[in-house]
Amino acid sequence: MIDFKIKIGKMLWKNPVTVASGTFGLEFGELFDISQLGAIVTKTVTLHPKQGNAPPRIAETEAGLLNSIGLQNPGIENFIKTDLHEYRIIDTNLIVSISADSISQFGEVIQELERQSGIDGYEINVSCPNVESEGIIFGTDNKTVFKLVSMIKKTTERTVIVKLTPNLTSIENIARVAENAGADAISLINTVYGMAIDIETRKPKIKNVIAGYSGIGIKPIALQNVFRVAKVVKIPIIGMGGIRNTNDALEFIIAGATAVAVGTQNFVNPLSTLDIIQGLKKYLDEKKVQYKDLINSVNF
């Protein structure tokens, strides 16, 4: 029997495979039994409903996807009334991804969710602007990340995962700050800044102009970020960025990720998470290696 179980904070996962926030929803439950995933990460929810950015929001580029959804979501109150009811009965870990405009608003979102059962962890999406700090992205400022994560850790007993943006000069610094503030795990990477232009009309292909780049094209960027962070923190890493199949997932695990998340590939093959779970089992079996010995095992 392959032992796949991993611990992320207080959560025990039956396998190390999950989905990347914003690329998955309850709809996938019509295609496969989603309780087979190690955990489910919801689309990011915010305090108030967000209508999202003007379209076009999606454009495919040479080696990946550009998106600027603008965190469209029904707001925490509606999320609790609708999706949460369905998510919490699924027999796996539920991680709610949250975001906000200010530290205090993050606190309000957590407080609402703390009153709800069936949630196992929070993923703190810090790739958004802090309106109290001239719109600077939360996840690019050490002090803000420290304050935010410390505050959240004081408010909840649940597992707290900080999701880092790669659009930084030093991801190691921010990762260390998150760990020192008490984060139970780190997930990375969020999308990389990107852009595409239609040369006939000279218009940006995404209405919002600057977009988030994801998919296979960002895999090397994501991988080196995981590798760097794994060297400086002790808490587990959930690695993501361009993972399409078992081989991609294995690279992340060897680079230092304890778990992996599939994002853009869910749009290509909605069952790819299942393929990866099977593929990892097969690899461990064939190589006669323990999963825990595979993590962070780059040979130089």
Add this chain to the structure above:
Amino acid sequence: MFYKVLPIVEKEVINNKYFIITFTNFEMAEQSCPGQFFKLKGLEQEFPILPRPFSVFKKEDSKLSFLIKVVGTATKNLSQLKIEERVALLGPLGNGFQIHNGKKVLIVSGGIGYAPLNFLRDGLNKADNEITFFHGGKNANDVFSKNIRIYTEDGSIGEKGLVTDGVEEFLSQNQIDVVYTCGPENMLRKVKEICEGFKTKLYMSMETVMACGIGSCCGCAIKVEENGKPVYKKVCKDGPVFDGYKIV
């Protein structure tokens, strides 16, 4: 909704722009209604990455056919597949057309917009509707059926002009309950303008770029009026068919 890898069982090349591919699958065919679509991607074709949406063009027992126009890389890749080659299909997706019983119906089709409307015609026939079908294209290459009212911009077949030229006249001479339409944006806008004057029901099938295709990613947003306010709806799940008067 199913995700399955299926071989192409039939392929018909109409001309250098259009082709039809057919698959056999009982469950997928059984669930498919007019106006719904599938995401398709050749199994061995890695790029472009995203599977593309295509409407059900025809359903016969377990057979599902798609009429596809070559416009870019994904459609070109699909056009190069041969019988027996495998394609990943996800669907049926979307809401489909609402079909009423025993109505007088006008279908207005432009170019590849013909695909979902062809399947719709079968559905409307089963519900005892009286159907008039108008179709427009740039030239004879964009025409897929002969026994309907045809308009081409160059007059190479049917009447010379835009399909919308005939719609206004037709509506002023005939009492029509419901108009169904799919085609290029300019055509849809014009159809809406005309129909407003005659107070028909209007169902419009819309297109956007799609990522997930199942309602999870919010990538396919379109602005629609709801309770007097503009809101974003998902073309893949709330649509692709909308009340034509509500499109902002």
